[in-house]
Amino acid sequence: MGGLSLQGDRDTLWALNLHLRTASRILVRVARFRAVGFRDLERRGREIPWHAFLPVEVPPDEVAFEVTCRKSRLYHSGAVEARLREALAASGAGRPGGRAPRRDRGESKGALPPPPRFVVRLVRNRLTLSADASGTPLHRRGYREAVGKAPLRETVAAALLLAGEWHGETALVDPFCGSGTIPIEAALLARGIPPGLRRRFAFEAWSGGSPEEGAAARSRAWGEEGEPSPAGSLPPILGSDRDEGAVASAWANARRAGVETWVDFSRAAVSTAPLPDPPGILVTNPPHGHRVGDPATLRNLYARLGARIRSEWSGGRIVLLSADRGLAVQLGLETRVLFRTRIGGIPVEALAAEIP
Numbered sequence: 001m002g003g004l005s006l007q008g009d010r011d012t013l014w015a016l017n018l019h020l021r022t023a024s025r026i027l028v029r030v031a032r033f034r035a036v037g038f039r040d041l042e043r044r045g046r047e048i049p050w051h052a053f054l055p056v057e058v059p060p061d062e063v064a065f066e067v068t069c070r071k072s073r074l075y076h077s078g079a080v081e082a083r084l085r086e087a088l089a090a091s092g093a094g095r096p097g098g099r100a101p102r103r104d105r106g107e108s109k110g111a112l113p114p115p116p117r118f119v120v121r122l123v124r125n126r127l128t129l130s131a132d133a134s135g136t137p138l139h140r141r142g143y144r145e146a147v148g149k150a151p152l153r154e155t156v157a158a159a160l161l162l163a164g165e166w167h168g169e170t171a172l173v174d175p176f177c178g179s180g181t182i183p184i185e186a187a188l189l190a191r192g193i194p195p196g197l198r199r200r201f202a203f204e205a206w207s208g209g210s211p212e213e214g215a216a217a218r219s220r221a222w223g224e225e226g227e228p229s230p231a232g233s234l235p236p237i238l239g240s241d242r243d244e245g246a247v248a249s250a251w252a253n254a255r256r257a258g259v260e261t262w263v264d265f266s267r268a269a270v271s272t273a274p275l276p277d278p279p280g281i282l283v284t285n286p287p288h289g290h291r292v293g294d295p296a297t298l299r300n301l302y303a304r305l306g307a308r309i310r311s312e313w314s315g316g317r318i319v320l321l322s323a324d325r326g327l328a329v330q331l332g333l334e335t336r337v338l339f340r341t342r343i344g345g346i347p348v349e350a351l352a353a354e355i356p
């Protein structure tokens with residue numbers, strides 16, 4: 001949630017899309033103007049360099065518009081979209097009547113981006129039109145085909161690690177690892193592997209892009225994350241789950257992410273989950289009752305985890321995503337809030353605690 005703006009060129013676009021671990025998408029601001037009537041849309045719409053933000057082969061009616069209007073004279077988003085579409089079609093951008101290329105509509109097939117998309121915000125009669133440079137949202141790194149019961153977004157997993165200030169110095173464990181998202185993101189972070197390396201972005205197909213440019217940007221990206229932890233010196237990165245299918249999917253995802261050498265997944269209930277010695281950081285997204293688990297037994301599960309780490313992992317740290325303070329309290333630890341966000345509409349908190 002939220003965003004920030006900055007200025008840059010195509011190299012910046014590559015850097016942001018390849019390296020940002022917690023951003024959902026990169027938008028490029030194309031036009032900003034005052035629009036109080038349809039004539040403004042028609043006139044200013046004709047001045048927009050649509051062709052610069054579209055692949056040449058795309059039929060104009062394949063282009064997606066996401067329009068929101070607030071506190072403005074023009075309040076009908078459908079009508080605003082229709083005028084902008086007309087301006088796009090009149091500009092000759094794209095290929096009228098052309099055949100749409102095959103699209104990626106799935107969670108995992110990072111190979112082809114979804115239809116090109118413009119995001120339009122009309123607030124207090126000021127219109128901002130942006131082109132979606134990422135395409136498929138950035139949390140889809142391209143490695144997660146096998147998903148567990150309630151998979152965590154890759155960007156949220158990375159946010160837990162970054163907010164917990166873990167950069168690969170200590171052992172890391174997730175005893176509710178599901179499809180392995182947290183340990184996999186941890187290995188990518190510790191090895192300095194750009195999270196977007198294995199996927200494509202919408203802007204690659206805009207005018208000015210070429211396969212050579214993409215290859216050069218990707219190979220350059222390797223050296224840009226600073227010194228990665230040497231592979232041999234990486235501390236243990238462990239995940240466990242009581243569900244056998246989840247553990248299998250975690251391994252499959254780790255292989256696709258190219259990090260299977262630096263992670264270890266095993267099947268275990270939380271009472272026997274491996275805890276590395278010396279203690280490091282436990283980062284996890286436990287069952288919380290909204291999507292997984294029954295509230296009565298969940299309190300017991302949190303209490304057992306708390307008792308275990310307090311007796312066996314003194315000196316370690318814990319970072320967890322919590323949708324229910326009543327459950328987090330059962331850990332018996334003094335927690336502080338790292339950040340708050342919403343997941344699937346549910347408010348959640350990232351909590352951290354030192355294990356005394």
Ligand SMILES: C[S@@+](CC[C@H](N)C(=O)[O-])C[C@H]1O[C@@H](n2cnc3c(N)ncnc32)[C@H](O)[C@@H]1O
Pocket residue numbers: 148149150151152153175176177178179180181182240241242243246268269270271285286287288292301
């Ligand atoms: C919210 S999901 C974790 C999702 C994971 N972060 C991901 O990205 O796929 C919670 C996981 O806890 C596991 N689990 C539930 N009770 C458990 C227990 N007693 N011991 C170990 N794992 C358990 C479930 O099988 C499930 O995969």
